[in-house]
Amino acid sequence: MGCECSKLAACCWDSEQNGPIHEAPEAAENAEKSEPDELPAFCDYTIEQLRMATSGFAVENIVSEHGEKAPNVVYKGKLENQKRIAVKRFNRSAWPDTRQFLEEARSVGQLRNHRLANLLGCCCEGDERLLVAEFMPNETLAKHLFHWETQPMKWPMRLRVALYLAQALDYCTSKGRDLYHDLNAYRILFDDDGNPRLSCFGLMKNSRDGKSYSTNLAFTPPEYLRTGRVTPESVIYSFGTLLLDLLSGKHIPPSHALDLIRDRNIQMLTDSCLEGQFSNDEGTELVHLASKCLQYEPRERPNPKSLAAALIPLQKENEVPSHVLMGIPHGDAAFPLSPLGEACLRMDLTAIHEILEKLGYKDDEGAETELSFQMWTNQMQETLNSKKKGDVAFRNKAFRTTIECYTQFIDGGTMFSPTVFARRSLSYLMSDTPQDALNDAVQAQVISPVWHVASYLQAASLFALGRENDAQIALREGSILEEKRNKTS
Template sequence: MGCECSKLTSCCFMSEQNGPVHEAHKAENEERGEVSDLLTFREYSIEQLRVATSGFAVENIVSEHGEKAPNVVYKGKLENQMRVAVKRFNRSAWPDSRQFLDEARAVGQLRSHNLTNLIGCCCEGDERLLIAEFMLNKTLAKHLFHWETQPMKWAMRLRVALYIAQALEYCTSKGRALYHDLNAYRIVFDDDGNPRLSCFGLMKNSRDGKSYSTNLAFTPPEYLRTGRVSPESVTYSFGTLLLDLLSGKHIPPSHALDLIKDRNLQMLTDSCLEGQFSNDDGTELVRLASRCLQYEPRERPNPKSLVAALIPLQKENEVPSHVLMGIPHCSEVMSLSALGEACLRMDLTAMHEILEKLGYKDDEGAATELSFQMWTNQMQETLNSKKKGDVAFRHKEFGGAIDCYTQFIDVGTMVSPTVFARRSLSYLMSDNAQEALNDAVQAQVISPVWHIASYLQAASLFALGKENEAQIALREGAILEEKRTAAS
């Protein structure tokens, strides 16, 4: 939900390697926004990404334009448990595989705290996919136009503007000055609530080089004339973004410029911001937006000038972004169910009791398939293996349970997320944490939104000593369980 607009209110050198010279270089990189501790860019197979996204499950779609959009973005999880966003292009896009790979590799060299960094791609047959860091806290469009609990604060809106200007400045310094279709859907928020510019916009959307998919009223005038995008066109789009931040709505630039010309600024400003900033600050942001929206491209400021203009406007610099955004931080205590608490404490006995009591309640689709196929001898033997596994699991004979469930799984005719979950816990009970993790991941491949699969991954990761990854999986399980409870 949003708000109607209202009025504008009143070297040292040392011989040892990795000494101060190394630290100084690292500090310089951080100051320029560069990140050196991320995975290096690599190519993935379509099968790896199919597993990561649970078969490109509808439940894993995160692009806000829906399942039928030409290029769909999925959330996923790589083998190393890293959360990723996977953009799958329409099959008609990028017919030239060499061009796609060259573009992806070039974008994949960029590393910045202000970008969702591109960590891989897939170019296999007709498939064209990009893999980037996953941002948990959704898009600027969601927080600005469709907020549910509180409107975005003025200080946070200014921070968004600065961080995105810094991202554009960094990309320009690395020879990637063109950004295609900069808008509120291209800006996402990380675990700390900091805004990041999506790396996907650094590559064209389709084979015809189309650079804008939004309403023509928001596209730069020179693009309408020539069909070509330039660095100055990106500045124009940044100006429309400033208008979004100021108004809390998507106002066409022509209308906004008319309001500015008539000094009718109260119609341009989000009423939810009343009392949060001075007239001078509001006027300065409007002035900057109007400069970005100049008809002649050469009259618009470059990213470096934008950064310089936005730094003095920053407010509440000491307040973390997640606090300004009003969103929970990954370090905060979560509200966990009995199963979540048991996983956090690594209380395997309690986990066993809960899974045993749950039975196959979350496995109805597989149960239907089993009953339909019971007439064959092979199916009967398979079912017997499962039943024996269940008996062993109930009596805490975990070695026997592993053997019986493995016989059931190896036949491969039927799938059961519950069997994988039970074998996962049996592996944990037998001090085989990696096997337990593999089974928990497989359970989620079968059932992408099953919270128990996430909880078991968390327990397995705790057992493997991977505390950070475990906490993320635990939070994911809590979110899935909360959604399930709310829907029931």
């Protein structure tokens, strides 16, 4: 493992011998990069906007840890402008005071930093309380650290996570937001570049009284058990538990970890996957920082700025991008595309038409059967006739007629068919009206949130609109959805 237990134990627990953690001017180097240029100002959203963005708060779009059973559920979504978002929907009893919720949300919404998954807006209508944040597509620290599938997280990346998290907390503290509720490995997310970000949701209380510390009691700061309140020092205690997570690759109760340190049994604390990846000094310093953060007396714990200062000298492989260290596909890196994905990338509309025609309505999940039972009224018969005429026109590449007939079917409002929207989307592309095509592709995804065809058609529409970056994102999303679909089938 490259660490000698006796050296580690002697050095990491004797805090008096080591003295205080000194600050360095470089500590805030990246934390000062506030106000990301690409982010809009905090704004209010309507419940209808967010319902549309999340396909009606579809179960398929839930990304929070406990799914539907979580007290406050987080969904992934996409706004009309194609910006991806995360939407936290509070339970109806969490924020009865509208004014208090808005004040809290707008205060957190003033923060803008590259180390945060920033809050973009909120929604407060009737009993609904929702927060809207940047969407981080590359999972949580818990996923990469505890439940990895392809490779364990490398030591340099673990050190980078620790530094970026300290810088995020330092930035929040500098802006007067030094309380973070329930800091844990699920609150650290990875962005498109594979960089770790701290979720802004933890900066909001989960309830009006602030008693929102929800981790297992074995990981709870001692003072919380006495007072039931989160303090800035409680946040540092939680940071210490995260340092232990990074070192061990497991969620070890702090009391057990401290016993191991006192008994000089550090091998039991260190992730076996890290063997040979770090030196005695690096391991010693990380354990020393963790033990300082886990001091029983809150006043003896360091502050975020001094933690960041201590972590900067430990950084390794600074020139290697995070996505490389993480093994995450990035940007223009090649990713596998199916024939439909390839056709959308090339904007080969004829090939797309051929594939959609062969696909038929088999992805409408019983819609055709349902329609056959609805033929008992003249209005229904008329609507069905419009669809049948649209199908014939689509097959014969009479795209103007296709649009007219499918529009009559959609306006009839008897049934929602993602396939009809997909076919009309392509017909709009064939008719050189890409914005209408994009609108229909989005509607297809609203009806069927995990349908890869809808994402692919959004990509084709965005390419036609000249929005290359958004198109590449939609193309990748389509590829991921199709791969998942193929695995489950």
